[in-house]
Amino acid sequence: MRKKASFFPKEEFDRRLATLRARMAELGLDGLLVSAPENIYYLTGLDHQGYFAFQLLIVPLEDEPVLITRAMERATVRDQVPWVRHEGYSDGIEPLPAPSDRSQDIVLSHDHGGEAGLRPWEMSYGVPVKGPVADSATIPVTKTLQAIHDLSLSNARLGVETTSTFFPYSIADGIIKELPQATIRNASDLVNDCRIIQSSMEIECTRQAAQLSDTMMLAAIAAAGPGVSEHEVMAAVYDAMFRRGGTYPGFIPLVRSTRTLDHEHGTWTDGRLKPRDLLFVELAGCIRRYHAPMGRLIFIGKTPSRADSIQRVCEEAMMKAAETIGPGVSAGEVYQAWQDAVDRAGLAGYTRHHCGYAVGIGFPPSWSGGGTPRGLRRGSDMQLQSGMVFHLMSWLLRSGRGDSFLSDTILVTDQGCEFLTNASRAVTVR
Template structure:
């Protein structure tokens, strides 16, 4: 095992983050979101369910804290010197370890936290504040988001590779879908293709739903057999170097009833309208409004109850997206820029009847939108 990118990639990321901390007057921050820890250091493990954190002083090298048994992963996957990797035994309180390291790493006049992280509990946070007694606290979520939202060429290459795998899995799934096949058979084909073609562990499992179940959001596979005249909706991601690409697609098994065919036609128009709007300078809200208008023009707006898309990149379970960085929805005034990668994913679901979702992972370029994930043959 070795770091997935060259040393200079991580040095560049850390330098930009340090500049952001300097501008914000933050002496030190604690990063606990596994995606941001991975972004800054390369450290990646499914073991983030136990406490891990990155102490990032403004004027010193970062220190990575993790369970003692995980240290070997950090040694192999990061360029951090061994004395900047701190492992704690299972019988030691990691908050005490963190407080001790932060107190010795530099001044604590203003300390930053990624407050949207799911992996520093309120209980831990309060105990840490009591131990540190900082002069002031601040959030670094927006600082990290500003760094991560624009992908470097190396990051884009990883996403392209993930998209290649997604497309192969979609093609394999489409070829298998027919009456009598179970939803779980389709899911197995998606998993098998992704793993064999090079995907790592995923931020979230694939979704497969047929018939009336396609009207339910986030429906995973069951033993249900696919039938003639119904939609089969599937959505899956692939991960390369922890970078994800995603695709949602729906296959019509034979001829759909007229009402569901209208849903399918409307969803295709909504996807195409969204992607046509995605170019530098437009806002995330503009993209969402384009999608909503296409659905409203076809009389199905009552069945559209979601955002239109979200940023993708580094991901760990329980999600494969970067919706916390950027979503396509109302009130989202962030302007699209070259280097952003977004999953445009309109889906129209009629509960108890069925649904259709059609999507693409899209790279924003100087000239517009480049589609990375697609479902050929279905």
């Protein structure tokens, strides 16, 4: 019997599914169409990169969920999530015909009960071939509609993740047009609302990711210095990431120097660090798809004269935000605590769109899930709860009084705020 690849036991997924279904019942939904890879992972444990092609989890209120992927993902689904009913669609060649003379055929696969005969490997499903091939939407739409019909949901009230990056319009439109009797409702945040509070097993993954983040950051700092290329700094980050047991993160580590500091989501170039450069490093260790982002600003060659004073402001603002964090506090209150500290320091004209955002499960291209993350934003009434995890940020770049940047992963607990990443926040020069 194959060992299940998922770290979490089936009981954990049963609990998550029960929580989701309770919320579906509250909203009067008979079924939910889940397409975000983070949400499919949360509900099933499916961890692969095949989500670049259409995949969908259909969650009925009572019956067994159905996972739809390309047929070539059969072995992955079999090994990782054997408790989920799988329906595969082929967007390439059809199976080869039965052999006319078995004695003359060769066996290309041993996984067919010992039968002889020429058989296609599952990877052949999904390989485009010359000649007429159906458009990329038709086959997955047909497979999805069949599964919806089999679950008796054709006339039901269905929730859909309408804002999901991974639910192409051509497929979504094709499905909805063929369900004229169904009631379609936007349920983009339904699974997100469930997974924003991490269980004890999830928190343990996040703690491990945070330890990895600290190691990666220390490796980046140790590698930096005048004359060092940004490539070398990034290589040190990746070396630490993988040697310490991490996996690929949902977002590439950000390594930028002075000339690209304003490139909000840019990362390393082929340049070399120079004396008086700033080195911006923001990264996240990843353990079983759980992330723990953190960031630091490193001075190259020499510490600017105002570095210590602006660093104190930056850290004070972060700590005031952290002191505010706790169950029942609104995200807006946390942001305001950060802003008030900045204002008191004489930087009332300096403001940000948030001072952090929720993190957890992430697949490329994001370590916070698809779309705009749920932030600690001005005026937000989102209520913090124990078990939520945030990337807490204090960002004072181009402030007019110097530059400083600190960010860490924190956990909301019954007692308040716990820092999970803890690399030094002092002024650092290399």
